Amino acid sequence: MTTFGGVCLGLILLRVLTALGLERINQRHTREAARRGPASWAEVMDASTHARSVAYTLAKSGFHEAVMLYGGIVLIAVLFSGVLPWGCRQWAAALGSSNVSLGLFVVAVGLGLCVLNLPMAAYAQFGLEERFGFNTMTPRLWWADRLKGWALSAAIGYPLLLFILGTIAWAGPCWWLWAWGAVVAVQFVLWIVGPIWILPLFNKLTPLPDDDLRRTLLALADQAGFPARNVQVMDGSRRSRHSNAFFTGFGRGRKIVLYDTLLDQLNGRELQSVLAHELGHYHHRHLQKLFLAGAAGMLAGFGAVAWLIRQDWFYEAFGFEIGLPAIGLFLCALLQRTVSFWIAPVANWWSRRFEYQADAFAARLMGETGSMIAALRGLAAKNLSNLAPHPLYSRFHYSHPTLREREAALQSRGS
Numbered sequence: 240m241t242t243f244g245g246v247c248l249g250l251i252l253l254r255v256l257t258a259l260g261l262e263r264i265n266q267r268h269t270r271e272a273a274r275r276g277p278a279s280w281a282e283v284m285d286a287s288t289h290a291r292s293v294a295y296t297l298a299k300s301g302f303h304e305a306v307m308l309y310g311g312i313v314l315i316a317v318l319f320s321g322v323l324p325w326g327c328r329q330w331a332a333a334l335g336s337s338n339v340s341l342g343l344f345v346v347a348v349g350l351g352l353c354v355l356n357l358p359m360a361a362y363a364q365f366g367l368e369e370r371f372g373f374n375t376m377t378p379r380l381w382w383a384d385r386l387k388g389w390a391l392s393a394a395i396g397y398p399l400l401l402f403i404l405g406t407i408a409w410a411g412p413c414w415w416l417w418a419w420g421a422v423v424a425v426q427f428v429l430w431i432v433g434p435i436w437i438l439p440l441f442n443k444l445t446p447l448p449d450d451d452l453r454r455t456l457l458a459l460a461d462q463a464g465f466p467a468r469n470v471q472v473m474d475g476s477r478r479s480r481h482s483n484a485f486f487t488g489f490g491r492g493r494k495i496v497l498y499d500t501l502l503d504q505l506n507g508r509e510l511q512s513v514l515a516h517e518l519g520h521y522h523h524r525h526l527q528k529l530f531l532a533g534a535a536g537m538l539a540g541f542g543a544v545a546w547l548i549r550q551d552w553f554y555e556a557f558g559f560e561i562g563l564p565a566i567g568l569f570l571c572a573l574l575q576r577t578v579s580f581w582i583a584p585v586a587n588w589w590s591r592r593f594e595y596q597a598d599a600f601a602a603r604l605m606g607e608t609g610s611m612i613a614a615l616r617g618l619a620a621k622n623l624s625n626l627a628p629h630p631l632y633s634r635f636h637y638s639h640p641t642l643r644e645r646e647a648a649l650q651s652r653g654s
Protein backbone atom coordinates (compact mmCIF):
# COMPACT_ATOMS: atom_id res chain seq x y z
CA MET A 240 0.00 0.00 0.00
CA THR A 241 1.28 3.50 -0.84
CA THR A 242 1.57 6.29 1.73
CA PHE A 243 -1.50 8.07 0.43
CA GLY A 244 -3.42 4.78 0.40
CA GLY A 245 -2.44 4.26 4.04
CA VAL A 246 -3.60 7.79 4.94
CA CYS A 247 -6.98 7.16 3.24
CA LEU A 248 -7.40 3.81 4.98
CA GLY A 249 -6.55 5.45 8.31
CA LEU A 250 -9.08 8.24 7.71
CA ILE A 251 -11.82 5.75 6.78
CA LEU A 252 -11.14 3.70 9.92
CA LEU A 253 -11.07 6.87 12.03
CA ARG A 254 -14.46 7.91 10.68
CA VAL A 255 -16.04 4.50 11.26
CA LEU A 256 -14.56 4.15 14.76
CA THR A 257 -15.63 7.69 15.72
CA ALA A 258 -19.18 6.99 14.53
CA LEU A 259 -19.26 3.69 16.42
CA GLY A 260 -17.89 5.36 19.55
CA LEU A 261 -20.56 8.06 19.37
CA GLU A 262 -23.27 5.38 19.09
CA ARG A 263 -21.87 3.61 22.15
CA ILE A 264 -21.76 6.68 24.40
CA ASN A 265 -25.25 7.62 23.25
CA GLN A 266 -26.59 4.15 24.08
CA ARG A 267 -25.07 4.27 27.56
CA HIS A 268 -26.35 7.79 28.16
CA THR A 269 -29.87 6.88 27.01
CA ARG A 270 -29.99 3.83 29.31
CA GLU A 271 -28.72 5.82 32.29
CA ALA A 272 -31.21 8.62 31.71
CA ALA A 273 -34.04 6.06 31.50
CA ARG A 274 -33.00 4.64 34.87
CA ARG A 275 -33.16 8.05 36.54
CA GLY A 276 -36.95 7.96 36.68
CA PRO A 277 -39.84 9.80 35.14
CA ALA A 278 -39.02 13.36 36.27
CA SER A 279 -37.29 14.09 32.97
CA TRP A 280 -39.96 12.70 30.66
CA ALA A 281 -43.30 12.47 32.50
CA GLU A 282 -44.52 15.75 30.97
CA VAL A 283 -43.91 14.47 27.46
CA MET A 284 -44.73 10.75 27.43
CA ASP A 285 -46.43 8.12 29.55
CA ALA A 286 -44.31 5.28 30.96
CA SER A 287 -45.03 2.75 28.21
CA THR A 288 -44.38 5.28 25.40
CA HIS A 289 -41.14 6.26 27.10
CA ALA A 290 -40.04 2.62 27.39
CA ARG A 291 -40.77 2.22 23.67
CA SER A 292 -38.82 5.39 22.81
CA VAL A 293 -35.78 4.05 24.69
CA ALA A 294 -36.09 0.67 22.95
CA TYR A 295 -36.47 2.43 19.56
CA THR A 296 -33.41 4.62 20.20
CA LEU A 297 -31.30 1.59 21.15
CA ALA A 298 -32.53 -0.48 18.21
CA LYS A 299 -31.82 2.36 15.75
CA SER A 300 -28.39 2.88 17.25
CA GLY A 301 -27.53 -0.82 16.93
CA PHE A 302 -28.67 -0.64 13.32
CA HIS A 303 -26.51 2.46 12.68
CA GLU A 304 -23.52 0.52 14.02
CA ALA A 305 -24.20 -2.31 11.61
CA VAL A 306 -24.61 0.13 8.70
CA MET A 307 -21.33 1.88 9.61
CA LEU A 308 -19.39 -1.39 9.83
CA TYR A 309 -20.88 -2.81 6.66
CA GLY A 310 -20.38 0.43 4.72
CA GLY A 311 -16.80 0.69 5.96
CA ILE A 312 -15.99 -2.89 4.94
CA VAL A 313 -17.56 -2.43 1.49
CA LEU A 314 -15.72 0.87 0.91
CA ILE A 315 -12.35 -0.54 1.98
CA ALA A 316 -12.91 -3.64 -0.18
CA VAL A 317 -13.84 -1.54 -3.23
CA LEU A 318 -10.91 0.85 -2.80
CA PHE A 319 -8.11 -1.53 -1.84
CA SER A 320 -8.91 -5.03 -3.14
CA GLY A 321 -7.97 -4.20 -6.72
CA VAL A 322 -11.47 -5.00 -7.96
CA LEU A 323 -11.94 -1.46 -9.30
CA PRO A 324 -8.82 -1.32 -11.54
CA TRP A 325 -9.52 -4.90 -12.68
CA GLY A 326 -13.15 -4.05 -13.56
CA CYS A 327 -12.04 -0.85 -15.28
CA ARG A 328 -9.53 -2.75 -17.45
CA GLN A 329 -12.16 -5.29 -18.52
CA TRP A 330 -14.64 -2.51 -19.24
CA ALA A 331 -12.14 -0.47 -21.27
CA ALA A 332 -11.07 -3.57 -23.23
CA ALA A 333 -14.68 -4.27 -24.19
CA LEU A 334 -16.11 -0.74 -24.59
CA GLY A 335 -13.09 1.53 -24.97
CA SER A 336 -11.86 4.24 -22.63
CA SER A 337 -13.73 7.25 -24.01
CA ASN A 338 -15.50 9.54 -21.53
CA VAL A 339 -18.85 8.12 -22.61
CA SER A 340 -17.69 4.58 -21.87
CA LEU A 341 -15.86 5.27 -18.59
CA GLY A 342 -18.75 7.50 -17.48
CA LEU A 343 -21.03 4.48 -17.91
CA PHE A 344 -18.55 2.37 -15.93
CA VAL A 345 -18.81 4.86 -13.06
CA VAL A 346 -22.62 4.82 -13.22
CA ALA A 347 -22.61 0.99 -13.27
CA VAL A 348 -20.31 0.69 -10.25
CA GLY A 349 -22.38 3.34 -8.41
CA LEU A 350 -25.50 1.32 -9.11
CA GLY A 351 -23.74 -1.85 -7.93
CA LEU A 352 -22.94 -0.13 -4.62
CA CYS A 353 -26.62 0.87 -4.29
CA VAL A 354 -27.58 -2.78 -4.78
CA LEU A 355 -25.12 -3.83 -2.07
CA ASN A 356 -26.93 -1.43 0.27
CA LEU A 357 -30.38 -2.85 -0.49
CA PRO A 358 -30.46 -5.40 2.36
CA MET A 359 -29.70 -2.65 4.91
CA ALA A 360 -32.32 -0.31 3.47
CA ALA A 361 -34.92 -3.09 3.39
CA TYR A 362 -34.20 -4.03 6.99
CA ALA A 363 -34.52 -0.37 8.08
CA GLN A 364 -38.03 -0.19 6.63
CA PHE A 365 -39.47 -3.69 7.06
CA GLY A 366 -37.50 -4.78 10.14
CA LEU A 367 -36.80 -1.79 12.36
CA GLU A 368 -39.58 0.64 11.44
CA GLU A 369 -42.09 -2.20 11.19
CA ARG A 370 -41.23 -3.50 14.67
CA PHE A 371 -42.04 -0.11 16.23
CA GLY A 372 -45.24 0.32 14.27
CA PHE A 373 -44.03 3.07 11.93
CA ASN A 374 -43.88 1.28 8.59
CA THR A 375 -46.92 1.60 6.33
CA MET A 376 -45.06 0.91 3.07
CA THR A 377 -45.76 -2.06 0.82
CA PRO A 378 -42.74 -3.82 -0.73
CA ARG A 379 -44.08 -2.74 -4.10
CA LEU A 380 -43.99 0.96 -3.19
CA TRP A 381 -40.54 0.49 -1.65
CA TRP A 382 -39.20 -0.98 -4.90
CA ALA A 383 -40.91 1.72 -6.96
CA ASP A 384 -39.18 4.38 -4.82
CA ARG A 385 -35.75 2.77 -5.31
CA LEU A 386 -36.14 2.36 -9.06
CA LYS A 387 -37.43 5.90 -9.57
CA GLY A 388 -34.62 7.26 -7.39
CA TRP A 389 -31.93 5.39 -9.31
CA ALA A 390 -33.41 6.33 -12.69
CA LEU A 391 -33.52 10.01 -11.67
CA SER A 392 -29.95 9.99 -10.34
CA ALA A 393 -28.64 8.34 -13.51
CA ALA A 394 -30.68 10.64 -15.78
CA ILE A 395 -29.32 13.75 -14.07
CA GLY A 396 -25.93 12.44 -12.95
CA TYR A 397 -24.66 10.84 -16.15
CA PRO A 398 -25.03 13.89 -18.47
CA LEU A 399 -23.58 16.08 -15.71
CA LEU A 400 -20.61 13.72 -15.38
CA LEU A 401 -20.07 13.80 -19.16
CA PHE A 402 -20.19 17.61 -19.11
CA ILE A 403 -17.62 17.73 -16.31
CA LEU A 404 -15.35 15.29 -18.15
CA GLY A 405 -15.78 17.47 -21.23
CA THR A 406 -14.62 20.58 -19.34
CA ILE A 407 -11.46 18.73 -18.26
CA ALA A 408 -10.70 18.20 -21.95
CA TRP A 409 -11.40 21.71 -23.26
CA ALA A 410 -11.29 24.22 -20.40
CA GLY A 411 -7.68 23.70 -19.32
CA PRO A 412 -6.54 24.04 -15.72
CA CYS A 413 -9.63 26.09 -14.80
CA TRP A 414 -12.02 23.27 -15.77
CA TRP A 415 -13.16 22.86 -12.18
CA LEU A 416 -14.67 26.38 -12.12
CA TRP A 417 -16.83 25.42 -15.11
CA ALA A 418 -17.68 22.09 -13.53
CA TRP A 419 -18.57 23.79 -10.25
CA GLY A 420 -20.75 26.30 -12.10
CA ALA A 421 -22.56 23.48 -13.90
CA VAL A 422 -23.23 21.53 -10.70
CA VAL A 423 -24.48 24.65 -8.89
CA ALA A 424 -26.70 25.51 -11.86
CA VAL A 425 -28.18 22.00 -11.92
CA GLN A 426 -28.78 22.14 -8.17
CA PHE A 427 -30.40 25.53 -8.50
CA VAL A 428 -32.75 24.30 -11.21
CA LEU A 429 -33.54 21.19 -9.14
CA TRP A 430 -34.40 23.34 -6.12
CA ILE A 431 -36.84 25.32 -8.23
CA VAL A 432 -38.45 22.47 -10.18
CA GLY A 433 -37.96 19.72 -7.56
CA PRO A 434 -41.07 20.58 -5.54
CA ILE A 435 -43.07 20.99 -8.77
CA TRP A 436 -41.90 17.99 -10.80
CA ILE A 437 -39.87 15.58 -8.68
CA LEU A 438 -41.72 15.58 -5.34
CA PRO A 439 -45.02 14.60 -7.07
CA LEU A 440 -43.23 11.58 -8.62
CA PHE A 441 -43.03 10.13 -5.12
CA ASN A 442 -45.88 11.76 -3.21
CA LYS A 443 -49.32 13.15 -3.75
CA LEU A 444 -49.67 16.78 -2.73
CA THR A 445 -53.12 18.21 -2.15
CA PRO A 446 -54.44 21.56 -0.98
CA LEU A 447 -55.36 21.78 2.70
CA PRO A 448 -58.79 20.29 3.44
CA ASP A 449 -61.41 23.01 3.13
CA ASP A 450 -62.55 23.94 6.63
CA ASP A 451 -61.88 26.31 9.55
CA LEU A 452 -58.38 24.92 9.95
CA ARG A 453 -57.58 25.78 6.33
CA ARG A 454 -58.76 29.35 6.84
CA THR A 455 -56.72 29.87 10.02
CA LEU A 456 -53.58 28.28 8.52
CA LEU A 457 -53.80 30.29 5.31
CA ALA A 458 -54.45 33.48 7.26
CA LEU A 459 -51.26 32.78 9.17
CA ALA A 460 -49.29 32.22 5.94
CA ASP A 461 -50.73 35.45 4.59
CA GLN A 462 -49.60 37.32 7.72
CA ALA A 463 -46.03 36.17 7.02
CA GLY A 464 -46.30 37.14 3.32
CA PHE A 465 -46.24 33.53 2.10
CA PRO A 466 -48.38 32.60 -0.94
CA ALA A 467 -51.32 30.62 0.43
CA ARG A 468 -51.62 28.21 -2.49
CA ASN A 469 -48.17 26.87 -1.64
CA VAL A 470 -49.22 25.37 1.70
CA GLN A 471 -50.00 21.73 0.91
CA VAL A 472 -50.65 18.37 2.50
CA MET A 473 -48.55 15.34 1.53
CA ASP A 474 -49.59 11.70 1.80
CA GLY A 475 -46.72 10.75 4.14
CA SER A 476 -48.95 8.06 5.65
CA ARG A 477 -48.38 5.88 2.56
CA ARG A 478 -44.85 5.27 3.76
CA SER A 479 -44.66 5.83 7.48
CA ARG A 480 -46.52 6.89 10.61
CA HIS A 481 -43.76 9.39 11.36
CA SER A 482 -44.96 12.97 11.01
CA ASN A 483 -43.19 16.02 9.73
CA ALA A 484 -43.45 19.37 7.99
CA PHE A 485 -40.92 21.06 5.77
CA PHE A 486 -40.26 24.11 3.65
CA THR A 487 -38.66 23.59 0.26
CA GLY A 488 -38.00 25.18 -3.10
CA PHE A 489 -37.16 28.59 -4.48
CA GLY A 490 -39.22 31.21 -6.26
CA ARG A 491 -42.50 29.97 -7.64
CA GLY A 492 -41.70 26.40 -6.63
CA ARG A 493 -41.39 27.12 -2.91
CA LYS A 494 -43.78 25.15 -0.77
CA ILE A 495 -44.60 24.45 2.84
CA VAL A 496 -45.56 20.80 3.07
CA LEU A 497 -47.44 19.33 6.02
CA TYR A 498 -47.62 15.52 6.31
CA ASP A 499 -51.14 14.14 6.54
CA THR A 500 -49.92 12.26 9.64
CA LEU A 501 -49.22 15.63 11.24
CA LEU A 502 -52.81 16.80 10.67
CA ASP A 503 -54.02 13.71 12.55
CA GLN A 504 -51.62 14.08 15.45
CA LEU A 505 -51.86 17.76 16.39
CA ASN A 506 -54.72 20.10 17.28
CA GLY A 507 -55.49 23.41 15.56
CA ARG A 508 -53.23 25.73 17.59
CA GLU A 509 -50.39 23.21 17.51
CA LEU A 510 -50.63 22.91 13.73
CA GLN A 511 -50.62 26.69 13.43
CA SER A 512 -47.40 26.86 15.43
CA VAL A 513 -45.77 24.17 13.23
CA LEU A 514 -46.76 26.14 10.14
CA ALA A 515 -45.50 29.35 11.80
CA HIS A 516 -42.14 27.64 12.38
CA GLU A 517 -41.88 26.73 8.68
CA LEU A 518 -42.85 30.30 7.80
CA GLY A 519 -39.92 31.33 10.01
CA HIS A 520 -37.56 29.44 7.69
CA TYR A 521 -39.13 31.29 4.77
CA HIS A 522 -38.96 34.68 6.51
CA HIS A 523 -35.30 34.28 7.46
CA ARG A 524 -34.35 33.00 3.97
CA HIS A 525 -32.74 29.92 5.49
CA LEU A 526 -32.86 27.88 2.28
CA GLN A 527 -31.07 30.57 0.31
CA LYS A 528 -28.36 30.77 2.98
CA LEU A 529 -27.92 26.98 3.01
CA PHE A 530 -27.73 26.93 -0.78
CA LEU A 531 -25.04 29.63 -0.87
CA ALA A 532 -23.02 27.93 1.87
CA GLY A 533 -23.32 24.61 0.04
CA ALA A 534 -22.12 26.22 -3.20
CA ALA A 535 -19.14 27.83 -1.42
CA GLY A 536 -18.23 24.50 0.19
CA MET A 537 -18.48 22.77 -3.16
CA LEU A 538 -16.12 25.33 -4.73
CA ALA A 539 -13.47 24.36 -2.20
CA GLY A 540 -14.25 20.69 -2.83
CA PHE A 541 -13.86 21.05 -6.60
CA GLY A 542 -10.56 22.88 -6.13
CA ALA A 543 -9.25 19.97 -4.06
CA VAL A 544 -10.56 17.41 -6.58
CA ALA A 545 -8.93 19.25 -9.49
CA TRP A 546 -5.57 19.10 -7.72
CA LEU A 547 -5.93 15.45 -6.63
CA ILE A 548 -6.85 14.00 -10.02
CA ARG A 549 -3.67 15.47 -11.54
CA GLN A 550 -1.46 13.47 -9.17
CA ASP A 551 -0.16 10.06 -10.25
CA TRP A 552 0.16 8.91 -6.61
CA PHE A 553 -3.58 9.44 -6.18
CA TYR A 554 -4.36 6.72 -8.73
CA GLU A 555 -1.49 4.47 -7.64
CA ALA A 556 -2.89 4.40 -4.10
CA PHE A 557 -5.93 2.50 -5.41
CA GLY A 558 -4.13 0.25 -7.88
CA PHE A 559 -4.58 2.25 -11.09
CA GLU A 560 -1.58 2.46 -13.39
CA ILE A 561 -2.75 5.43 -15.44
CA GLY A 562 -4.78 8.42 -14.31
CA LEU A 563 -8.13 8.75 -16.04
CA PRO A 564 -10.25 11.74 -15.01
CA ALA A 565 -13.49 9.71 -14.89
CA ILE A 566 -11.88 7.30 -12.42
CA GLY A 567 -10.33 10.18 -10.46
CA LEU A 568 -13.73 11.82 -10.01
CA PHE A 569 -15.26 8.53 -8.93
CA LEU A 570 -12.51 7.87 -6.37
CA CYS A 571 -13.10 11.37 -4.97
CA ALA A 572 -16.82 10.63 -4.72
CA LEU A 573 -16.07 7.41 -2.82
CA LEU A 574 -13.76 9.27 -0.42
CA GLN A 575 -16.08 12.25 -0.04
CA ARG A 576 -17.79 11.08 3.17
CA THR A 577 -14.42 10.58 4.83
CA VAL A 578 -14.09 14.38 4.71
CA SER A 579 -17.73 15.49 4.92
CA PHE A 580 -18.26 13.42 8.09
CA TRP A 581 -16.17 16.01 9.95
CA ILE A 582 -17.91 18.97 8.32
CA ALA A 583 -21.38 17.68 9.22
CA PRO A 584 -21.19 18.84 12.87
CA VAL A 585 -20.49 22.41 11.68
CA ALA A 586 -23.38 22.25 9.21
CA ASN A 587 -25.61 20.81 11.94
CA TRP A 588 -24.61 23.57 14.36
CA TRP A 589 -25.68 26.12 11.77
CA SER A 590 -28.89 24.22 11.05
CA ARG A 591 -29.77 24.18 14.77
CA ARG A 592 -29.33 27.96 14.88
CA PHE A 593 -31.85 28.23 12.05
CA GLU A 594 -34.26 26.04 13.99
CA TYR A 595 -34.04 28.34 17.02
CA GLN A 596 -34.66 31.33 14.76
CA ALA A 597 -37.70 29.65 13.19
CA ASP A 598 -39.04 28.75 16.65
CA ALA A 599 -38.60 32.35 17.79
CA PHE A 600 -40.38 33.59 14.68
CA ALA A 601 -43.24 31.15 15.36
CA ALA A 602 -43.53 32.40 18.94
CA ARG A 603 -43.73 36.01 17.70
CA LEU A 604 -46.31 35.18 15.03
CA MET A 605 -48.44 33.13 17.42
CA GLY A 606 -48.08 35.64 20.28
CA GLU A 607 -47.42 32.78 22.72
CA THR A 608 -45.09 29.81 23.14
CA GLY A 609 -47.44 27.26 24.76
CA SER A 610 -48.82 25.75 21.57
CA MET A 611 -45.37 25.42 19.98
CA ILE A 612 -44.12 23.57 23.06
CA ALA A 613 -47.24 21.38 23.07
CA ALA A 614 -46.69 20.59 19.37
CA LEU A 615 -43.04 19.69 19.91
CA ARG A 616 -43.94 17.45 22.84
CA GLY A 617 -46.74 15.78 20.91
CA LEU A 618 -44.43 15.10 17.95
CA ALA A 619 -41.67 13.77 20.22
CA ALA A 620 -44.13 11.28 21.75
CA LYS A 621 -45.66 10.20 18.44
CA ASN A 622 -42.26 9.77 16.79
CA LEU A 623 -40.71 8.06 19.86
CA SER A 624 -37.91 10.65 19.88
CA ASN A 625 -34.97 10.14 22.19
CA LEU A 626 -35.49 12.68 24.99
CA ALA A 627 -31.99 12.22 26.41
CA PRO A 628 -29.33 11.94 23.72
CA HIS A 629 -25.73 12.34 24.84
CA PRO A 630 -24.79 16.02 24.33
CA LEU A 631 -21.78 15.09 22.19
CA TYR A 632 -23.94 12.83 20.03
CA SER A 633 -26.62 15.47 19.47
CA ARG A 634 -23.98 18.17 18.80
CA PHE A 635 -22.46 15.92 16.17
CA HIS A 636 -25.50 14.41 14.45
CA TYR A 637 -28.61 16.49 15.16
CA SER A 638 -29.78 19.04 12.63
CA HIS A 639 -32.46 20.10 15.13
CA PRO A 640 -31.95 21.01 18.80
CA THR A 641 -33.33 18.47 21.26
CA LEU A 642 -36.84 18.90 22.64
CA ARG A 643 -35.44 20.15 25.96
CA GLU A 644 -33.20 22.71 24.24
CA ARG A 645 -36.06 24.03 22.11
CA GLU A 646 -38.40 24.21 25.10
CA ALA A 647 -35.78 26.07 27.14
CA ALA A 648 -35.19 28.58 24.34
CA LEU A 649 -38.93 29.15 23.90
CA GLN A 650 -39.54 29.47 27.64
CA SER A 651 -36.74 31.98 28.00
CA ARG A 652 -38.78 34.24 25.72
CA GLY A 653 -41.13 34.33 28.70
CA SER A 654 -44.70 34.22 27.58
Ligand SMILES: [Zn+2]
Binds near residue numbers: 516
Ligand atom coordinates in the same frame (compact mmCIF):
# COMPACT_ATOMS: atom_id res chain seq x y z
ZN1 LIG B 1 -37.38 23.81 11.13
